[in-house]
Amino acid sequence: MFEFANPAVFLTWLVFLPAVVALVIAFLPLRGETIKWISLATTVVVFLMSLSMIFGWGSVKFQTGEEFAGMQNLFAIDWIPSFGIQYLMATDGISFPLIVLTAFLCVLAMGASWPIKKHEKAYCVLYLLLETGMLGVFCALDFFLFYVFWEVMLLPMYFLIGIWGGPRKEYAAIKFFLYTLFGSVLMLIAILMLYFNSDLRQLPADQLVATGVVSPHLEESVRQERVQNILNSDAPQHTFNILAMQYMGQHTDLFTTPNWLGQSLQWWAFVLLGIGFIIKVPSVPIHTWLPDAHVEAPTPISMILAGILLKMGGYGIIRICYPICPQAGFDLAYVVCAVGVVSMVYGAFAAMAQTDFKRLVAYSSVSHMGYVVLGLGVWSAVAGNDFNPEYWEMGMNGAMFQMIAHGISSAGMFFIVGVVYDRVHHRNLNEFGGLFAKMPVYSGLAVGIFFAALGLPGLCGFIGEVLVVLSVWNFSVALAVISAAVVILTAGYILWAVQRVYLGPEYKGPHGEALTPITFREFSIAAPLLAFAIYFGVNPQALLNYMTPSVNKTVVELTEWAKDNPSVTQSQQPATVATPIRPQIES
């Protein structure tokens, strides 16, 4: 039970430790601060555990490098055998940075939860359950397990917004729930469609083990027997294994069977899954839950929402949509990119129009997550360059980097807004001004974090954006120009907000007397965020080292698929881009 050198034990504790502590807290007669300290300690332990994977616990170690691009620390345990549902988890370069980000932001957001004085026990229990759900989503590689974790987050989030939120909390909470549940139901239908068309017999024996369908930790003889059982069975062997589905999507015809309205099965699966994920991202036109949820949620929950929950949409697209449904992804590349670009532009304009500080930050999230969708969707690998995967690799790496960067900067921005809201109890941009004079340290941190979001070179926001824009250039010049132009809009609304809030002669709004310098607690939450924003801006390789191998592997596999696929090779256009830009990622 405590053999941490075993990936099954380690990852299980990593994911479920918060839930276990939540249960303990729920049944112990504790009050007030104690509960918060216990919760904070739990989040810190989880964070340290996630970091410790870099250094290793015996066989549990997260390694970087080309040869470790695949899944690491994989384990599989039968859960509901009659449906082939497994308790299957693993990490790779795509999920690992997000796991660390989740654990890190959970620590900071717990620190930001100190001002919450209402029903502290319930708050901490729900918060910890939420953390389990989030970590589980990034670790799970069985579609059913993934779905369970995905849904587990909903209820805690609903109550966290609904109980501790602002004036319109109930409306915002139910709206969040309704949108996400709608997406989940679509996702569930897609999962069942894929499940019924999957067939493990089409996988080679080594893949059955590599994907964890047959646990690699079994005895050699038992493993062989199980593999043979699957391969020799008469009926199709359905699976929920995401890795196996990826293989089926790229190497077999299982998901290309014609389906409804002349579209293939995977086209429908891609659309249904895509809507489910894009609601979470969120992209225009299904983003409307986000401003409400963000504005009404308490500060720490806004940090979690923006920092982690939105990333799940992007994670789902890169992990599930494209690898399982490559043909549909190829056919719909323009739609996905258009959704991304529209979100960027719309989000930026909407942010510019806001007078509520938090709402502005919320719309900036819509805009910034647009880069993620765009970067993931750029199918530039096949845009007439002899299947050179470099550009798409660049786009995907950019998108992944942008996810982490946005996780840092948006969580920071929401915290910054929360700090000032705690003091003056309003967020009206037109009533701010002159905060620099009263809260110099805070304002310095704030401006730094806002600049990181703006995409100032040298800060983390820049790297992701530039990688995405560069790769889009090879896909569609028009989209590249628009997405580059959005940087100007971003600069516009952020600089304008900075000017209205921090600059100016003096603060004239309500509760001016409450504007005290930030406390140590607040400082120690904002400062690490700014530090990472600077560090990743100056040394992006520190982060890219972890993710490029796995991201590149995903892209290379999809390119291989495209090479072998007649429908793609026939639709090849001659090269339209004369001046390829050398990708600058080395790994």
Add this chain to the structure above:
Amino acid sequence: MNFSTLVDNLISDTVEVSLPLFVPELIVCATIVVLLTVRVFRLAEGLLLALALAALLIASGNDWLATPDQIALWIALAVLVVNRLVNTGRYSDPFVLALVGSLLAWWFAVPDGLLGNWTGVERQEIFTGMLVYDSFTVFFRMFLLAFAAWFVVLVRMTGLADREDGQDFYTLLLGATLGMCLMASANHLMTIFLAVEMASVPSYVMSGILKGRRRASEAALKYAVYGAGAAGVMLYGISLLAGLLGTAHLPTIAARLAEMDIPSLIASGESGGTLMVLALSALMIMVGLAFKLSAVPFHFWCPDVFEGASAEVDAFLSVASKAAAMALLVRVALGVSTAGEVNPEPPVAHRAVPAQAVSLLLSPDGEAASDFGELSRVAAAAPTLPTNAKSTPLSPVRSFIVQLLAVVAAVTCTFGNLTAYGQTNIKRLLAYSTIAHAGYMMMAVAAAVQLAGDNPDGARTAVAALVFYLGVYVFMNLGAFAIVAFLRNAIGSEEIADYSGLIRSAPVTSVMLTIIMISLLGLPPLAGFFGKLLVFYALVAASGPWMIALLVIAGINTVISLIYYLRVAKTVCIDPEPAARGPLSIGGLPAAYVFIVALPVVIYGIYPVPVQHIAEQASKYLLM
């Protein structure tokens, strides 16, 4: 075969085959008799005991304290006598009798060995084909009797069945349970009708059991009138079908339908009248079933009865009655639409040929009794019928049933969910929720019938989905109504608005209510989700435009049901406590009851394998 062999066969079949398999029902019958006569007994009992004592004393003579076991016997007898003399009323408490009776019956209903490695019971017709005994029967009997035991405890705790009229209440309860057990094992149109009535009539009385309450009496009257109407229509349908086909035995009906070769009837365009009568009788029988299922458009009684009757009775109606009706629906829908054609090699060894033969001979229509050729023909026809679903003579029957069920299920589900929106009374809300869930469950039955033709395994999986759904639904609805009953006792209200902020004063109950609501909604990791997933799974497995349409409708319904389930959770957990309510306590024991009933919702959500195993075994020997 002369008359005496016939009688001999009948007797040996009844005594040797049927009765041993019918023990749980017999125990329920005995309990009812004891309950009814217990007051008379009490006088006679003391007399009997005194006589026994005296007899023992005389018989043992002088050495009446010779051995330790004799001493033990004497002590036991003495304790009994003292107990009788001092506290006679307690012994004959109807609660104890009902609980012991239902537990005993349950014990005999549980198959040999533990449920964990239960391997099912093969199909066998008993009582000359009137009933069928297979895993499905075993499961539902067990389910209903276990529910009855839990329910007896609940009504005792809430005080609905008090000392005076407890006897009546438990008698009605066990009577209805008996009827429901018969519903789940019915194999003949007459048993179907009898069982439905046997389950319904006590239910009418139970909904009006609260004497002096106008709403309760109104509910009971409405229920009875509606039920009588539905029963009449159903009986008419039964008589049409039996008259047309000359039999009321379900497998024989299927065989006759297969013989009629409906595809060629349709193709020839003649005998439209026959088809019309067939369709009409199916619709009429469906009316009776839909009434029990509270399916739209025969659901009108449901919210009114649920509101008027007490919450405990609602729990009974929404779980036991619903489960039995679902079982009956499966029996009828699969029974008449598959005629041994589904399995090219039926397991001959356990076909229980003698029982079946007798059943055919004794079909109440009487005409088959002389027709031996008929018998051999049916037996011979089964294996030789084509197995290809496209061309089987029963496929029109199946598609008719599928479409009928699909439409009813879709409308029921959507209507239930949409109407639940506007409800302010928790019992009405749960009534509409019950209606909606009946819709989801009927979808599984539709999928099963669709699959029955060419994929019997798939059909069994679809029925297993229904069984699983019921298996977790019992915890959700019993828990929900138990909470409503306990809260009614505590705050005297059943309006949702009066539940606001309950979590401050009754945390366990409120958390459990929230969990139940979310499970009814169908979110993982709660058991309700897995039930719903299995139904979705069956729909996808069945495929085809009807099933995909149902899948989409079920998905949309899940989303729209969010609002009202969550509203209850929101009222309980988020809304501030009203100042006027004052302190409230529902007590430790009720909270423990609620906790125990609702805990499986979480456990079986995280690890559904045990229930799933039972569900698979329960549906294993259908379609054979």
